[in-house]
Amino acid sequence: MAESTEVDYTLNNPDTLTKYKTAAQISQKVLEAVTGKSQALVIAAVEGIKILELCQKGDELLEEEIAKVYKGKKITKVLTTQWFLYPSGVAHPTTVSPSSFVTPYTPLVSDTEEAETTIKAGEVIKIQLGAQIDGFGTIVSDTIIVAGKESADGVVEGREADLVHATHYANELLLRLLLPPGLLASGTDEEKAKAAAEKPPTQSKISSLIEKVAKTFDCNVVENTTSWLFERNEIEGKKKIILSPSGGVKGDGSPEVGEVWGVELGLSLGSGKVKTLPQRPTLHRRTTTTYILKRPSSRQTLSEIVKKFGTFPFSLRQLEDEKAGKVGVVECVRGGVVRQYEPAGESDNAPVSRLLTTIAITKNGLTRLAAPPAPDLSKFKTDKKIEDEEILKILEKPLARSTGSKGKKNKKKKKTTKKASGEEEEESDAE
Structure with a gap:
């Protein structure tokens, strides 16, 4: 009888997580270069640079890094003697969305007027991109404020600072709300079983809590902000979570162990309502x-x-x-x-933020595969703070348990970090 050649593409197959992590490293590296947070700067989002130029260079960097993957190495195909190289490519082109743009934006060379659009000082821009290895895509998006609105000591004040704080904490809250109940529970077997038996928060509850954080900083959730289940060759899987749903749309399903998700968070300094823009869909x-x-x-x-x-x-x-x-x-x-994808923007033309994090959920918790770097909140001055006890309690929860299997060397890398809300978190590989 012939042996089955069917490949397991779930996280139960260690190769799957390896491919996701490889793609994530590329996505992260290129994002940091484009946003200007990398030491090896080639081109970055600064005042006066053309959005088109930034998108083109981001794509070049993506392709350069992707081309290095498994280059020249032969990898055995399961149960055969054939050889092949993992197919890889861009999971999402580099897009640079101006201040009030809600959707990813990437102008064309042949659209002369849009090709000349430049980044302005003090503008809130969103940069999104991604790589894929063997169909396992990781997409990441970050929001930055272009230099120009900070004070002499480098601190940003005003509404943009409120937006940065709101976006950071709302995103941290959202990630914790996606953890399957009881996954990180401790205590007796009975206590663990009780925690695991709890139902995950409803999408209505998730949306309500995120909106509370946004309101604390006088912001609003961008309507229909959607997080998707990621699968091989698919970034819009069967499950989705929608924040601030409108127009009759609704989410479906909750994250489970063994899944990879693209988690999106979008906030606005305006109403959060969305309108279609006149720009060409590109x-x-x-x-x-x-x-x-x-x-x-x-x-x-x-x-x-x-x-x-x-x-x-x-x-x-x-x-x-x-x-x-x-x-x-x-x-x-x-x-x-x-x-x-129809270009869309904030109906009040107000600045909006967007973060997108690719996560993997394993038996040890949630791993941020590709994620925007945490902002230095001391550089963004606001007089607003979260006081809701329910939200603060959730923010204190870790995303993953420390496996303690990598010795003293890794323990140094797992320092507990304190954030401005008093939150403590231990990072783990969570494999």
């Missing part, structure tokens, strides 16, 4: 819909999309011929084989 993604395209240009565009990007998001500027791609993608969208 971010697209192939769907699973089958449709016979009539135009040769459309078929050629789709063929390139399938070959280069699979089912991951891409920008039209990443196509070999951007102008031809703009024409060819029209029928692809109309036929439903390609989805376009």
Whole structure:
């Protein structure tokens, strides 16, 4: 009888987590370079730089780092004698969203006016990108305030500072609310069983608690902010959690051990309501819909999309011929084989933030695979603080247990860090 060659792509397979972590290292490295938080700066988000230029350089860095993965190494295919290299690529192109933009934004070279858009001093911008290895994608987004609004001592004050604090704490709260009940419980077997029997918080409860944090800093949650279950070749899985839902949309499901999620948090200094922007949709993604395209240009565009990007998001500027791609993608969208992401912004034109963290949930807790670096909150002055006891109690909880299996060397890396809310957390590999 022939042996099965079916591959286990869940986190039960150690190779899966390794691929996620490899992709995450690339995503993290490039994000820090683009945001200017890396020591090895090539290009960074500073006043006067063109958004297009920043996006292009971010994509170049992504491709350079991805090309290094497993380069020249032969990896045995399961139960065969064939050799192959893990297919890898960009899981999300570099996007740079101006202050009031809610969705990822990436202008085209051929759209002359938008191609000249530059970053302004004091602007709240969101940078998002991602890499994938063998279909296991990690996407990360960070929000930064472009230098120019800080005081002489380098401290940012005012509403932008409120937004930074609100975004940080709301994100930390959201991550803790996604931990399966009882996963990190301690005590007797009976106490652990009781904790594990608890139901996870409802999506309504999650949304309510996040809104409380936002209101503390006079902010609002951006409507329909969505976190998704990630799977192989899929960044919009069967489960999703929606904050501040509107228009009849609703989430479905809760995170479980063995899953990877893309956790998104978006806040606004305005109402949090969203409007469609007049900019051209430039971010697209192939769907699973089958449709016979009539135009040769459309078929050629789709063929390139399938070959280069699979089912991951891409920008039209990443196509070999951007102008031809703009024409060819029209029928692809109309036929439903390609989805376009409509540009959206804050209805009051107020600044918004967005963080996106790719997490893995294992038996030892939650691991941030690719995450925006924590801000130095001492550089953002606000007179507001969280006083809600329920929220403070949740923020004090760790995200993962310390495995204690890597000796004294790693213990030095696991220093307890105190944050401005009094929160304490021990980081762990949680494998």
